[in-house]
Amino acid sequence: MPFANFLGGKMRKTDLTKFKKLFIAQREHILFNTRVIDENFYVRPDEDKDEVDQATKDIEQSVRLQLKNREVMTLKKINEALRRIDEGTYDECESCGATIELKRLQARPTTTLCLGCKEEQERAEGTTVLGRRGERVH
Numbered sequence: 592m593p594f595a596n597f598l599g600g601k602m603r604k605t606d607l608t609k610f611k612k613l614f615i616a617q618r619e620h621i622l623f624n625t626r627v628i629d630e631n632f633y634v635r636p637d638e639d640k641d642e643v644d645q646a647t648k649d650i651e652q653s654v655r656l657q658l659k660n661r662e663v664m665t666l667k668k669i670n671e672a673l674r675r676i677d678e679g680t681y682d683e684c685e686s687c688g689a690t691i692e693l694k695r696l697q698a699r700p701t702t703t704l705c706l707g708c709k710e711e712q713e714r715a716e717g718t719t720v721l722g723r724r725g726e727r728v729h
Contacts, residue, residue: 614669621662668701
């Protein structure tokens with residue numbers, strides 16, 4: 592486990608440094624990908640397109656926008672996690688204030704909720720761990 596130094600409920604400075612480096616690397620990767628998407632998937636207007644060409648361009652445009660939206664959402668989460676690291680609140684649940692377990696942060700580094708609060712949120716939203724409404728796992 593890359594972040595195994597965890598004692599007394601609070602994360603060590605070395606663990607926070609590792610998370611911070613991870614987030615900075617992810618942010619740089621996302622910013623690079625966004626530039627590549629913008630440069631390589633530019634839809635050029637073309638008056639002589641037939642319906643099939645237009646449909647293909649529309650699909651490509653839709654995929655590009657979906658990728659970009661996903662990247663923007665991830666970037667927001669990364670920036671928020673970096674802010675929380677700088678403020679010293681990275682491993683604190685934003686709902687109840689309890690310490691978020693290191694294993695949870697390793698699995699979901701941008702999480703802002705402890706496992707108990709996340710489960711409560713999912714119950715309130717009517718979803719299960721699998722993300723389906725109203726289905727029970729036996």
